[in-house]
Amino acid sequence: MSFITENLKNITENIKKHSNSVNRNYNDILLIAVSKTFPVEYIKELYEFGIKNFGENKAQELRKKAEELKDYDIKWHFIGRIQTNKIKYIVPISEYIHSVFREKEIVEIDKIAKKHSKIQKILIEINVSGEETKGGIEPNELNELLKQAEKYENVKVVGLMTMAPYTNDENEIKKVFLGLKELRDKYVKDYPDLRELSMGMSNDYLIAIESGSTMLRIGSLIFGKRNYNIGG
Template sequence: MSEDICQNLATVKDRIAGACVRAGRDPEEVRLIAVSKMKPLDDIKTAFDCGQLHFGENRARELQEKMEACDEEQIQWHMVGNLQTNKIKYMVDRVNWIHSIEKKKYLREIEKRASRINRTIKTLIQINISGEEQKGGCEAGDLASVLEYAQALEHVEVCGLMGMATFVEKGNAEAVRPQFQRLRQLRDKHRSYDSDNIRLEHLSMGMTNDMEVAIEEGATMVRVGRAIFGERNY
């Protein structure tokens, strides 16, 4: 199993590099987030031993448990799933990135909690690029208001946007290219909001089946689970 994870990581990195070549980009511009939800801590440690530093979780409780149980200080933890205000307090002392900010109230809660321990949390504003309600994210028209609110915060950095495209089977990623294009265009349109704590540099988009197209459209973070850890046991 350890060999499988290491080989899978190498394969995913090759896919990222190939997409970057086609797009005329440097592979170093794309950060791989290994999404380890429903997978044991041993799998995370195996991937870490193979050189993987960034790990993402979809559920606050699982993220908290894994952060507390893992003593590898180099690991960067990413919350990539739907947020709940009352769960933010369980992650602010260790989480490095929160990708799924869709409302001002989440920024307000992060600021309150992080200020108490003098931490700064990197965040991404999630946009609903698929139009599917279950995917979460704010509407494009609300982004400016969220960014204006964030400008006054001291313990939150807004580093870009996140989006979840419509699920596609392997080989059908072209169908969601317009969704990735839309997220990039929104990011570029709102670069005027860049300030001391807002730098819209990152685009977190693309998963196992569509990461190449996302990279071609400007992704700086891809969130990959199955291609690294295998199918999940629900």
């Protein structure tokens, strides 16, 4: 068993234990292995261990890996900042696009999805923490964007996504995650497809589980330290 498989085994066990401790069903939480910058051999190893959901944040790297792994039944998640001119590469491959927060992105996603006869599942990124360096709309802008998204037949908004602030203050992190859950709970009555909560990464996934996350985006805890000089 390699270090990657060992890491995955430990994390999976942690997710199960923590889910039980906060009265959540482990099966309601999807683990997305964030494979950005890591080679396809790592992805193949996790796939054989049962992981089918992988996250990438650059369109070119996503295309390259998807082509190399075309014989594998992988569900790809695009989690990076979106460039509208790269959407034509992202939509044909991605099961979910997590980082949508502008109507012009939705327009382009809808256009490309139509060409490929698919309904593209997206999550709207919310900047709950209010940090200027983070992407996403402000919470009070969600209602308007959900209304706009309804106009596009080939796009389905299935949830919300956020990133917690880089801090050791667990209360601050939990406040952000609970803020996203409150938003989802507020709008899910009018938008019943709005079920997913994509929140929680390697440093805060246990807090995310407590706060209602349905999608955990975990990379370095599984794969180790990243080399940002590779990929594209």
